[in-house]
Amino acid sequence: MRVVVIGGSGHVGTFLVPRLVEAGYEVVSVSRGRREPYRADPAWRSVEQVTLDREAEEAGGTFGERVAKLEPDAVIDMICFTPESASQMVESLRGKLRHFLHCGTIWVHGHSTLVPATEDLPRHPFGEYGIQKARIEAYLLDEARRGGFPATLLHPGHIVGPGWAPVNPAGNFDPRVFERLARGEQLSLPNLGMETVHHVHADDVAQAFVRALDNWGAAVGESFHVVSPAALTLRGYAEAVAGWFGKTASLRFTSWEEWREGVSEEEARGTWDHIAHSPNCSIAKARRLLDYQPRYSSLEAVRESLGWLIEHGEVEAEWKTGISS
């Protein structure tokens, strides 16, 4: 079976493409050829690499046709952000494909209501990214359920892996937050630190895509959360990270207004986006229908990523003896 991965060399593709090759799929990876996967893997030698710029091709209305010409049995679309983009794929691939898998996001939910959130809850997306992804989800599910287009949506949480910075215990990407906790210095958190983040290791996202391909009958016409088994509160996350360095977290809690004054605009925006969503998603459906079995808890995924950042000098900290990535 020939699988075309659109955006195959990124966070998820780094793990997904080798997994597909190992599972016996013939793999084509589409990208602009500007970046390498985060991790070298001999599996890439048997991957056909196709250089295409989606934005440029879409502007000319040719992207869908270019993908169709690759003659895929399945397409995994990692980089679709508008319903118009999704519709170009559907119109070009309708009737020609066994399976179409779209990478969504748990941001389709907007703010949490019942937690852990299940896939069937009404959507309350906010922010351009989440709104567009929720519109794509509604469109693809309708095409699948009414029009017979074989679409599946997988919604990852905050993707973590060695090579890039994870969402930190303050809900943004500032690596100094890890350094403060490692040194036992005081860290301010907004509100009571009880808002949540929900990570997932990139390899677990990759696993879910392969399991969805392998479970066509259960996957088509459905969306699935792809996250770790449990979300973290910011407070619990900070306490765990400090513990990895033999420290007790020294936490100070302030109102949002006071907290945002102490950080940059970018960090405040990142934290607000995460705590306003406060994701906490159930993986029961993916476990039941796809046999999704995440290998990493949120903390295990973050610890591996933090280990990489420390080894590469991007975070200055020393593990407590006996604990390492």
Ligand SMILES: NC(=O)c1ccc[n+]([C@@H]2O[C@H](COP(=O)([O-])OP(=O)(O)OC[C@H]3O[C@@H](n4cnc5c(N)ncnc54)[C@H](OP(=O)(O)O)[C@@H]3O)[C@@H](O)[C@H]2O)c1
């Ligand atoms: N990051 C997160 O925490 C997170 C959380 C939830 C959901 N998601 C979803 O995950 C998906 C992104 O997956 P990812 O994080 O694995 O991707 P990524 O790391 O951003 O990688 C993007 C991939 O697409 C290629 N690419 C980018 N622009 C392109 C273009 N114009 N034409 C062709 N190829 C292009 C890149 O290679 P080149 O640069 O070489 O072209 C690369 O292979 C998105 O759908 C996002 O909504 C992400």
